[in-house]
Amino acid sequence: MSSATPLLETRSLTKEFRGFRAVSEVDLTVSEGSVHALVGPNGAGKTTLFNLLTGFLTPSSGSVLFDGRDITGLAPEQIAPLGIARSFQITSLFEQMTLREHLELALASPTGMGRQWWRPVSRMSVFADRSMELLDQVGLADRAGVPAGSLAYGQKRALELAIALALDPRLLLLDEPTAGMGIEDIDRTITLVKRIASGRTVVLVDHNMHVVGSLADRVTVLQAGQILAEGPYDEVRTDERVITAYLGSAHV
Amino acid sequence: MSEFIQYTLQGLAAGGFYALSALGLAVIFGVLGVVNFSHGACYMLGAVISAVLLAELDLGFWPALLIVPVVMFCFGVLMERLLVRWLLALDPLYNFLLTFGLTLVLVEAVKMRYGVSGLPYEVPAGLGGQVTLGSVSLSTYAIFACVFSVVVCVAVGLLITRTRIGMIVRAATEAPERTRALGINVGRWVTPVFGFGIALAGLAGVLAAPTRAITAEMGSNFIIILFAVVVIGGLGSILGAVVAGFLVGLVEAYGIAYAPAYAQIVIFVMMALVVLVRPSGLFGREEIA
Structure with a gap:
């Protein structure tokens, strides 16, 4: 697998906030078709790294390459159409829009319809089937017409996934898809992902760690903005440095 | 009873001015996160430009109804491009102060050019009389202003709920980052949305011109009531702005009729009550994270 072309690559990626290095000289390589997990204690720079990859933050130095193309410094709305979709850690859904509208908005954005602003939404019914298909995939088909604000927490996270999928991305960035979930929702989300x-x-x-262990082909451990260890889950799990830095003896 | 109906109509007509302006304020706040203090001044400019069109170019109410919103749209575009844009990245307080300063400049500029006494304006031909329904006699213009505001609010409502741009505006209002992550260029809509909001304030000014004294200061009291409207309706809520606009117009009209000394206070008492019971306003979202 390691010989395959990387889909995503960062080179000495660094982000400084007023002298504080949130992400420091990170060289990350994600091979095409893999599930790659980023783990690390709070403040290790995981979310900052996500924001650098998706254009929400501009790196202080270093570069981001997607499919061999330098995307450093592009805006989020330029990066998304390239095939990178992300979910958000905080559920920032459009509370008053219905589930179907969420998906129509996502489905319409990469098409030429983005320029036809006067078009009635009803014309977007071309997306109706695809919207329902996506909602069905995440088990929300029966809630298509309700506003997102009325969903339960686990359902909101599932809708997040459906929206990210609507962009049909080559690269899907999931920021804590199981945060705040009970064990049942976690297992359902693992199956879904x-x-x-x-x-x-x-x-x-x-x-x-249960989520990471069940899903990830490869794990990168971050600490204080730097890569501490990287490898397959079972290897990283038993790495001495990782155990001391992050997992703690109780986990082993 | 006939008096009550008259007050109701007057209230709804005044409410129409508030609703249109508050709608503009809400759309601007929603998409840019800017509290536009100069909204009252833009309303005043709408009325003043109507009076100037009449005096200098002999263009009456009907052409003004078309020309003024276009002029104010352009004014809004310039304002966003030349001033507001540069402060968007900073704390929202900076744009609040900027638009406050702009208000002072606009008011003083109008005073210098047109003085402090009111500019003359008349109710357009054909809308001057009274309509008599049984024992009730109502001002034709008030009926027109009321119906016109409702029609514009409904039209804007349809634009926002039924078109793609409306969908984008709603999405960007609630979660701009999220919208950008879907590949939608929110920035492209910022300038036109700002111009549109200012044009609505200008339109309210034209509608108010035949019934209010047109002075440089006419927006000063207006903006204070407008903030009450927005707080009652829920900051950033588009439906809230419209409903609260008409509500405040009604309360104000009843206040003036039945308790003139307390007319202004009543509005703010209502605002205080709403904030106590529902801090996010009647139509605002509960959690503002």
Whole structure:
């Protein structure tokens, strides 16, 4: 696998906030088709790294390459159409829009319809079937017409996934998809992510080792903005430095 | 009873001015996160430009109804491009202060050019009389202003709920980052949305011109009531702005009719009550994270 072309690559990626290095000289390589997990204690720089990859933050130095193309410094709305979709750690859904509208908005954005602003939404019914298909995939088909604000927490996270999928991304960045979930929702989400990950490349941040262990082909451990260790889950799990820095003896 | 109906109509007509302006304020706040203090001054400019069009170019109410919103749209575009844009990245307080300063400049400029006494304006031909329904006699213009505001609010409502741009504006209002992550260029819509909001304030000014004294200061009291409207409706809520606009117009009209000494206070008492019971306003979202 390691010989395959990397889909995503960062070179000495660094982000400084007023002298504080949130992400420091990170060289990350994500191979096409893999599920790659980023783990690390709070403040290790995982979310900052996500924001650098998706254009929400501009790196202080270093570069980001997607499929061999330098995307450093591009805006989020330029990066998304290239085939990079992300989910958000905080559920920032459009509370008053219905589930179907969420998906129509996402489905319409990469098409030429973005320029036809006067078009009635009803014309977007071309997306109706695809919207329902996506909602069905995450088990929300029966809630298509309700506003997102009325969903339960686990359902909101599932909708997040459906929206990210609507962009049909080559690279899917999931920021703590199981944060705040009960064990049942976690297992359902693992199954869901497994299903949607097929044929795509996924980078995943999660605190839950059960989630990381079940999903990730490869794990990168971050600490204080730097890469501490990297490798397959079982290897990283037993790494002495990782155990001391992050997992703690109780986990082993 | 007939008096009550008259007050109701007057209230709804005044409410129409508030609703249109508050709608502009809400859209601007939603998409840019800017609290535009100069909204009252833009309303004043709308009325003043109507009076100037009449005096200098002999263009009456009907052409003004078309020309003024276009002029104010352009004014809004310039304002966003030349001033507001540069402060967007900073704390929202900076744009609040900027638009406050702009208000002082606009008011003083109008005073210098047109003085402090009111500019003359008349109710347009054909809308001057009274309509008599049984024992109730109502001002034709008030009926027109009321119906016109409702029609514009409904039209804007349809634009926002039924078109793609509306969908984008709603999405960007709630979660701009999220919208950008979907590949939608929110920045492209910022300038036109700002111009549109200012044009609505200008339109309210034209509508108010035949019934209010047109002075440089006419926006000063207006903006204070407008903030009450927005707080009652829920900051950033588009439906809230419209409903609260008409509500405040009604309360104000009843206040003036039945308790003139307390007319202004009543509005702010209502605002205080709403904030106590529902801090996010009648139509605002509960959690503002």
